[in-house]
Amino acid sequence: MISDTLLPMFAALADETRWSILAALGEGDASASALAGRLPVSRQAIAKHLAVLQEVGLVEPVRVGREVRFRVVGAELSATAAKLDAIGRDWDRRLAAIKEIAEGL
Amino acid sequence: MISDTLLPMFAALADETRWSILAALGEGDASASALAGRLPVSRQAIAKHLAVLQEVGLVEPVRVGREVRFRVVGAELSATAAKLDAIGRDWDRRLAAIKEIAEGL
DNA sequence: ATGATGTGCAACTCTGGAGTTGCAGTCGGT
């Protein structure tokens, strides 16, 4: 029964356009309109992506006057990484245990 | 420009049924038919999911007589975790650097 | 040899989500 924060996180990360947005934001905060200038998609599409990213905590809105700039946040990504690593190690640990039994240790 | 192995990996992980399969396999190797007995989906659906999981290296087929059992593999998951953590730390490092400049250090 | 079980392939339906356009509202600058 997988943590229910993981699934939306992976869904958010399973889109190339969103990675483009994250990459762009990685070089500096930007608004949806600014991003629409750099990427080959409409502003509204980007706004939707930003909403998805914000929902899972990968991005954070910062009001600057009348525009809304977004900033990437690494915390959730690192937290997700920790969970993934734990699961992966868990699987391999089971395999190692079985292997030891099979080898008569 | 995100690594092109990450996107398929996240796509694979962004499905609840596949996590159910992975969880089931986490308790022991099993064939598609065996999994179809435990999960509320057809064998063919499970076979497709297993193909996706195998494609990204999360699962490994093992022929046992006429049946094909699948085994979970943690290596790719841990490798993905490492990449995610690196990216997350990179983002936060940039933020920390900006903050230091803003504080005049 | 034959029936039963397990696998593989193909065609089909259907829903979610990515992207679009259009319009209304809001705020800053001159």
Add this chain to the structure above:
DNA sequence: ACCGACTGCAACTCCAGAGTTGCACATCAT
């Protein structure tokens, strides 16, 4: 006050993928 730029909401199209059914093939046991 007015104009331009930025945001937000809604309705629409379109396609990838999750799931199904049906059938053909392979393999083990009796």
